Amino acid sequence: MSSTHDIFVLAAGIPNLRWFGVEGDYNVLVIDLLGPSLEDLFNFCSRKLSLKSVLMLADQMINRVEFFHSKAFLHRDIKPDNFLMGLGRRANQVYIIDYGLAKKYRDSSTHQHIPYRENKNLTGTARYASMNTHLGIEQSRRDDLESLGFVLMYFLRGSLPWQGLKAGTKKQKYEKISEKKVSTSIEALCRGYPTEFASYFHYCRxxxxxxKPDYAYLKRIFRDLFIREGFQFDYVFDWTILKYQQSQLTNPPARALGLGAGTSSPLPPAIANADRHTAVEDTRAAGLSSMDSSRRRASGPLMSSGNYAKQKSPVANDHSGGSSSRQVGVSSSRDAFAGSDVDPQRSRTAYASPGALQKNSSRQRSPIDSADPKRSMSARNTSHVKNYEAALKGIEGLQFESDERIHY
Structure with missing residues (x-):
């Protein structure tokens, strides 16, 4: 695995390899210390994530899979446990880990693809395995992406239809999961959620x-949805808000900044970029937007000003760091939709009004997407065009360097 790790050096979202060797009876691999996994954070948020959080994650996660594939490797175990958030100034960057099942799918010099094979045993995690993997077909790039789609729906729905199935043996359980996946259509899986998720699966299949997948297309359909929903790529995830609320319960401020005496905000401050001024900063002046107000977690609603009901976390220890602080650090938004990732070293804290975290407006969902995986997304309400173009212009300005490592 260390040789695989050596290939993925100096890349966003890939942990540094510090040392590897033999220590006693053990093969040892030392990498960067990272924060909680997305599975940990999913549990922390009462096993459901907002559309905004899922879309912000999807953009980075597709980037990670694309980078992995660009190095001629398949991951073959895409699941929430194998995506971790960073720590400190990298707390909003998604990392991909665990390359134990990675496999080279093409020759690095000739680019010859591995041959198609059948009757293969299932490799990976059955819950997120692609249909073809269950059918015994050799995995390729399409399968990593389909598995990622299942992860995104897991975050949105709270569970997948084939969870909780009982069987006597592991093989029988895999068979039951496979049967349930086959009988669950894409439309049924994605019902009640934006059609872009169904489009994602149709394209993968x-x-x-x-x-070679069109990674840019997959990122673009989610980017367009993100803009259409009126969200801002401010790195305020669901857990960011929850951690901030809990820190306020532990250390309630005597007087909230920018608010009248005796009132305080349950929402975290934004982070504005200190060194680069883009069109996005104009929109940030109004504060953070887009906490999906239509979604409420089982742990309770967002706490209103002056009313702090206790919320319990299923995660015993917070590994992300800094959660006890009254001020939640959110990196400046430069990973979004630019094909790269953030450089949080260049950010500093600024404050935004608490009300701006609400979603700009609610919009009806259209029916499930047609069978054409690349149907046009251009049929939008005319009144949204001006806002869409302004937001798109700002997002296109989010550029940063390819080498984003913190060098020690």
């Missing part, structure tokens, strides 16, 4: 074995 339209790919042939050795096709």
């Amino acid at each position: 339209s790919l042939r074995f050795d096709d």
Whole structure:
């Protein structure tokens, strides 16, 4: 695995390899200390994430899978446990870990793809395995992406239809999971959620074995949805808000900044970029937007000003660091939709009004997408065009360097 790790050096979202060797009876691999996994944070948020959080994660996660594939490797175990958030100034960067099942799918010099094979044993985690993997077909790039789609729906729905199935043996359980996946249509899986998720699955399943996926297309459909929903890529995830609220319960401020005496905000401050001024900063002046007001977790609603009901976390220890502080650090938004990732070293804290965290407006969902995986997304209400173009212009200004490592 260390040789695999050596290939992925100096890349956003790939932990540094510090040392590897033999220590007694053990093979040892030392990498950067990272924060909680997305599974940990999913549990912390009462096992459901807002659309905004899922879309912000999706953009980075597709980038990670794309980078992995660009190095001629498949991951083959895409699941929430294998995506971790960073720590400190990297707390909003998604890292991909665990390359134990990684496999080279093409020759690095000739680019010859591995041959199509059948009757393969299931490799990976059954819950998130692609349909073709269950059917015994050799995995390729399309399968990592389909698994990622299942992860995104897991975050949105709270669970997948094939969870909780009972069986006598592991093989029988895999068979039951496979049968349930086959009988669950894409439309049924994605019902009640934006059509872009169904489009994602239709596209993944339209790919042939050795096709190179159009990663930009997949990121674009989610980017367009993000903009249409009126969200801002401010790195305020659901857990960011929850941690901030809990820190306020532990250390309630005597007087909230920018508010009248005796009142305090349950929402975290934003982080504005200190060194680079883009069109996005104009929109940030109004504060953070887009906590999906239509979604409420089982742990209780967002606490209003002056009314702090206790919320319990299923995660015993917070590994992300800094959660006890009254001020939640959120890196400046430069990973979004630019094909790269954030450089949080260049950010500083600024304050935003608490009300701005609410979603700009609520919009009706359209019916489930048609069978054409690349149907046009251009049929939008005319009144949204001006806002869409302004937001898009700002997002296109979010550029940063390719080498984003903190060098020690």
